[in-house]
Amino acid sequence: MKIVYFAWLKEKAGRGEVQVSPPADVSDVAALIAWLKLQDAGHASAFADMSAVRVAVNQEYVKLDHPVAAGDEIAFFPPVTGGRC
């Protein structure tokens, strides 16, 4: 599956996108995050405060219990911010 990051999550994760192949028991977003945090310090730091992290699977906003599968595009980003007007 393809993981993409935006804004400060991209900076913390140290990259904008990465292909990963987690084990089969990583079947939802929460499990994916737990698995990613074990991979490196960047991920551990990016996901330290989940209250500021939003998730989209295949470009749709989802919650942490949403299923993930091979071939999915999973995006992590902060709450959106428009211009200052």
Added chain:
Amino acid sequence: MKIVYFAWLKEKAGRGEVQVSPPADVSDVAALIAWLKLQDAGHASAFADMSAVRVAVNQEYVKLDHPVAAGDEIAFFPPVTGGRC
């Protein structure tokens, strides 16, 4: 004093503006209207239904008890209507 009419009041009065010199006891808008109604049928018809008539003295909206004097510009017109948007 100068009397001006707009919209259907102009059509009923038969003119857009007229100079008049009412007697001295015509001291407010209500008295002026009563006096104008006696002058001709056009005025009588224009002022038949006062609920649809608005008044401005010297280009300020006023009520019927507002004083009028020589030199004033008194305007009579229906409630305003903008475009249909």
Added chain:
Amino acid sequence: MIRVQSEDFDPGVELARFGADNHAIGGICLFVGLVRDGAAEAGSDERIGAMTLEHYPGMTERELERIEAEARRRWPLEATLIVHRHGRLLPGDRIVLVATASPHRKAAFEACEFLIDWLKTKAPFWKKEETTAGARWVEARQSDEAAAERWRKGQAAE
């Protein structure tokens, strides 16, 4: 700024010079009112052909300036513009343009809607419609009164 004119205006040109180079502006709201070629009333077969806007020269400008000043008293506005046409207009023709610029979008929206709502009940314009059933002076609309009334609360003591 206020303009009352019979000539058409170009909203793009107005917008291009509106608040230009003022970096305190975060949002510009602009409204353009057009002559609608709709049914005259709901459920009616009548169609509007042309309309003629009569106004009270002098008093119109005075009222528009007053309405503009009231908007600037109520909201933090960096710029305001009202352009209103008079004379005979056809379906699709522009009638009025109202624009506001503010640091914040909410103020820009509110002030813009306030300007058009008050203008419709306070500025001395009268409209005669030429419809398929003949010409007639349009009566004031309750919906315009209600729209203006909404803003009454914040009005300055007079």
Added chain:
Amino acid sequence: MIRVQSEDFDPGVELARFGADNHAIGGICLFVGLVRDGAAEAGSDERIGAMTLEHYPGMTERELERIEAEARRRWPLEATLIVHRHGRLLPGDRIVLVATASPHRKAAFEACEFLIDWLKTKAPFWKKEETTAGARWVEARQSDEAAAERWRKGQAAE
């Protein structure tokens, strides 16, 4: 219609072709959001220099189309347009244009404000400001959440 682009846009050009020749339109409401050169926070000495808008290509267009469709479901709209820029922008630069056209002005105003309010909380854009105190990612604002929440009631069951 939806456009996401790094290039600037010309509001006058957009407005000129917006709803052209549609005589059912009685009112057009247009909003342009600009980069404001204000103090970063109330009471702060910080000034905004430039800002960079990052977005999620693909999902951005999808969300904007969804927001536009929701507006058209709620109000009688003859035309809608959203143009949003991304990339590095300077004070005074245009960020976003939203426009609506309707037979009635109230619908045009409401739909236009709805579009910008929802866009600000739903379209995946993130803003990094370069201020006199350094660069930082801007946090979501409570006032934007509140503005969007106002429109929640009429939302379609999902």
